[in-house]
Amino acid sequence: MADKSFNAFKMAQQQFDGVAEQLGLDPGTRDLLRNPLREYHFSIPVKMDDGTVKVFQGFRVQHNDSRGPCKGGIRFHPQETIDTVKALATWMTWKCAVVDIPLGGGKGGVICDPHNLSMREQEQICRGWVRQVVRNVGPLQDVPAPDVMTNAQHMIWMMDEYEKLTGAKYPGFITGKPVGMGGSLGRTEATGFGVIYTLREALSELGIEIKNTSAAFQGFGNVSQYAVRLYQEYGGKAVCVSCWDQKDNKSYTFIKKSGIDLDELLGITDKFGGIDKAKAKGLGYEVADAEAWIGQDVDILVPAALENQINAETVQKISAKMKVVAEGANGPTTPEADEVFKKKNIFVIPDFLANAGGVTCSYFEQVQCNMNYFWTKEEVLSKLDNVMTAAFHAVYGLAKQKKAFMRDAAYMIAVARVAEACRLRGWV
């Protein structure tokens, strides 16, 4: 039963195998990159609020550090499995490599449900986690970050424990900290802006003037909001966004063919990200179904909300004029929809390139921490632009050269970079 069921790590390996085949990697390199370099399994005993002791299972997986210290989040999840963590560590290796930042891939976690834990108990888990792997992590070895059900608070506890154990200040040990506590400016904007930096480059390669384009955005969270802002700054016309309506328990698309006014919409958005439907109508927006965004007669689609939004069914609705998809969300396109894109010759900026602004900014946080000098937001964003632009062109160049689909090219370049580093180090 177990071997038949869905296994994320197996999926990651299959994906790698495909790319390795295309790259013609030798068996030794394949063996090395198919599996993590190191896996740490450990027990974290915690004295609970009621005085009892509970032992939690913790993990850290370092998939590959040939290009630099490992980087990856720490997940608190009740159903955490080592296979999930291994898969995610592998993906981190590729993600860092595709934007060409000098970091490897890692991931960690603790099997626990924060819903059953008090903050003090969670703090003890965080500190216990660091105590167990203190020798194997650090600013020059492996740098954790927030992930599922962990946040800045957890990172600060972990950093504090690390600094206590090592006897010095190492803000670069961990990322995702609040500004003022070693956090970087520009993080809120990073992902959304990153999407548009790559989109800008893609359009320019395709010979399309961004000023003459229109785009439909799905979602109205951080990513979407900043993507819309930058896109419009560049002169593009965003015709819609979609957002979740908590009262109706469904999403709606807010459309204005002449172009939405972001600030106007933000003015009628509650702090939970919901746009007031009645007020939007009053401002001349058409309030349509959740899926309406995908069928807009636009040049560009920016899915920046959930997984599997563009699938075999919805892909049929896309406009004939649609040319570029910039994947702001993780995994918004299903393989079936990918096939349609390939057939229709639609240009896709794959998720792990398009939304790599986030991890790049984490890298910047780490860099700033290590030198204990912090940049202005403008500096951060301009450096981000450089990284994203360069990353796009590398992938695009390869895609053109190999006549490959962008998604495949991105994987190829990532794997190739890691394989090369291993080779140069003489590991393979």
Added chain:
Amino acid sequence: MNNSQNPIDKLLHDMRERAKELNCLYQVEELLTRTNLPLSEIFTQLLQVIPGGYQFPNICQVRIVHEDHTYQSPGFTPSTRVQRVDIKEEEKVIGFIEVSYTRDVPQTENSYFLKDEQKLLQTIAERIGRTVLHFKLEQVSREWETAQKDLSDKIKKEWMVVIDLLRRTDQNLYIHLGRKMVYHLFWNGVMEAKELLKSLSKDQGAAQTEMSDDMNRPSQKKSQLELLELSDKTFRIAARYLSDSDILGRIQKWIQEDKASFLSRAINNIDMPLVDVINAITHYHYISGGTYELSPPMEKGLRVSLIRRFFSDQLDFINIAKNHIEVRHFYDLVQRIIYPANGYGRLGGKSAGLFLAQKILTKPGDHSEVLCELKFPKTWYITTDAILNFLSYNNLEEVNEQKYKEIDQIRLEYHNVVQLLKNAHFPIEIIKGLSMALDDLGNKPLIVRSSSLLEDRMGMAFSGKYKSLFLANQGTKQERLDALTDAIAEVYASIFGPDPIEYRAERGLLDFHEEMGIMIQEVVGQKVGDYYLPAFAGVAFSNNEFRWSPRIKREDGLARLVPGLGTRAVDRVSDDYPILISPGIPNLRVNVTADETMRYSPRRIDVINLKTCSFESMEITALLTECGSQYPGIENIVSVYEDDHIYSPSALGLDFSKANLFVTFEGWISRTPFVKQLQCMLKTLQEKMSTPVDIEFAHDGRQLYLLQCRPQSSTAGNVASLIPKDIAEDRIIFTANRYISNGKLPDITHIVYVDPENYSLLERSEQMIEVGQAVGKLNKLLPKRRFILMGPGRWGSRGDIKLGVPVTYSDFNNTAALIEIARKKGNYVPELSFGTHFFQDLVESSIRYLPLYPDDPGIIFNERFLLDAQNYFPDILPESAALADTIRVIEVPRAASGRVLRVLMNADLGEALGFLATPDSQASAERERVEVSETASDDHWGWRLRMAERIAGQLDPGRFGVKAMYVFGSTKNATAGPGSDIDLLIHFQGSERQKQELVLWLEGWSLCLAEINYSRTGYKSGGLLDYHLLTDEDIAKKTSFAVKIDAATNAARPLALKSQ
């Protein structure tokens, strides 16, 4: 005197007689004021003076008997022509005075004496009584002086002085104390006391043997003198056996108790109007100097009587209350009671609950340290009978019959009743009382709460049925008084409201003699900008019936907190959430991630607007932007969201215009003793009241106030179900014994079963997402609250979706219960979610959550039934038929020969049972009760079905181009509530014009039915019909609602059209 005399003569005669009387009275008065004379001398002289006031002084003789002495006119001879009046000293007869004639005299109006002579003697007797008292008091005061002198000279022991004094001045009390003392000595084994008692009973015993054949003859009464001697002996014995201070202490106590006897008489006399009881309490408070030294039995007796008189005669209540409410507590209480003249009312259930809780919590004990800061809002009470008084004062008694009318008539007339009562006048004593109350309460906003007799009955969920009204209480005294009386009238009117009456009728309480007391409470809080509000408020329960983590125990309790007035915590508000905490384990939050915390944070706040004098609900953000800096303790209420991180505000304070603030109560929960106080309060109340409690509280930023307290069992919907033990195993679908809350799902007709085994075999995540989507579709198609979802692991799993079906709240918001199945995998049992992702949605919509552990020992899990029953899933959702191995839809009555699934959950036993049961109509009424706003009886759907049939019967198929008509949804499934639509499907084949006509025709019906429904139920709607026109093509393709026609399960029901 004879009748022939003319009127003038009679008048003159009368006046002469009157002058004589006055003269006599004057002389008597002169005599009685000569205090230098001894009493005997005064009496002797009176004998000479009195005859002068009579018609025939020469033959008039006087006799005065005072205690053992007799004074009479010289040559006194007994006569039958006599007039006699008792002489009383403080109501006690101490003798008499009589006037008689020695020979016959003419009679007037059948009497030898004139009417005025009768009055004269009466007056003289009264004056004598008073003089005697005066003499006595004078003597007492002299005695006291000597006694004090004795004391200071230390000639006698203190107690002896007292006893001595009493013996001379108040023999009855002396004898009373003697009797108490002899018993006391006897109890303590003093032999001489035994002898003394024996000698006493020997006399009686002798008497008894004497009259053994005549039991009914009274025993001989001992003379006063004998009794005095007995007491003398007793105290001599006491002097030998007891210490002086002991004797003195006892004497003091007994004297004190004697003083309270009038109180006990007043309270125990059920005919005594409340005003006299209150006077007695006040009087006793003064004479006892507030010390209330009563013997335990007497104190207890008085407590019980007072509790019964003021609060309740329910034994459950008295049994508990008598241990906490003391006699002295009533003095403060009665200062704030407003009652009709000669009323007999009580204070009602709500008042009783709060008063008892207050006394429990303020009584010193283990909780005292934690709860020393606890406060109670100042409260005035109007007794329950004031409403009757009010009605009769305004000649409105007929309103009382309102409850026996038809419900639609009650509803129709209710608005008039409200207006009638609002325009009526309050009796003057009530107005006076309210005016005093307003002076006492000042111009703080007020809440007028109902406190009725029904609310007092333990186990009755009468909360929220009657009105509670907030008053801004601003303006001139007259304006405030007008607003207050207006509010009271409105609260009174709510007794006659259709909803409470319907509720009572359903529970057989219509004939209960309902009376409504009123509590006028100051609203806890302070001014913030133009608004008045507490910093926060909420409700709390001793038992947590909605646990979001297995670590939370039922007894850890549950609190619902909201900023501002507590109204939003008391009622479930569909679009907002309170903050939930379990006071026993406050750090285990429902919401953990920033996303969850924000999504479930309260958005609106209830306040009193002092400017407009109205109760308002506003956005918290708006209030904070306007006047956040004035909000007390705001830094303990909100957290700041920044960079995916939620944290408590820094010491620099908050920038209300910029900061992204969310209500979390983080500060109050983690940095103040508030939760500890709350928990201590719940625990103490639960322990002392021997029942889980349900309290309302408010906090003004400095102190916590308790506003209301009642037994938790009275809360509807969370009643523990009895778990039958005799269900045959083949009828059981599942049992459970872990993390059980209370509840009952009486008649489940459909089970959606996601097979854990097959779900885990799905290879691609898309398939799992599809399962989630299919569940979402089923949720819209299956009868609301009549189906349950059963599935593996964590419903709504967001991370690894193979652990549970990925659904959101909207995908299952119509289910009756969400059941998670934890099957063992090897030696590993997966952790369940407890619905954490949407926990608060479950709470607010009363969807039950139940975890099943089929592999636990002793647990029954009838997998065979779930797998063998016919699966209707492919028929309902043909487009997803591929998932039929994973999703099974079971129509229970078809699979179990007409039976339904009944799920009973009992948290007390920690047991739940799902079994096949025969459907009963009673159950369906109970089920609807559980729902928040949808009350239903069989009538709602029955009427709707009849209406649907009538519409079809009138619909001319030829005229409108209609082929067929169907009814579906709640009307068809017999689940319709008062607010339900009638769902109709119309197979339409006509032209565009026919369509327009049909729509017009249906709209007419829709509006008419909506109007009728409003008068039946009070639910307003713009139209009652929800109809869908389907074309041939729709039906062929089975698009949207067409799927309902000829559906495999829960199919729409065809209706007969008008025959052509």
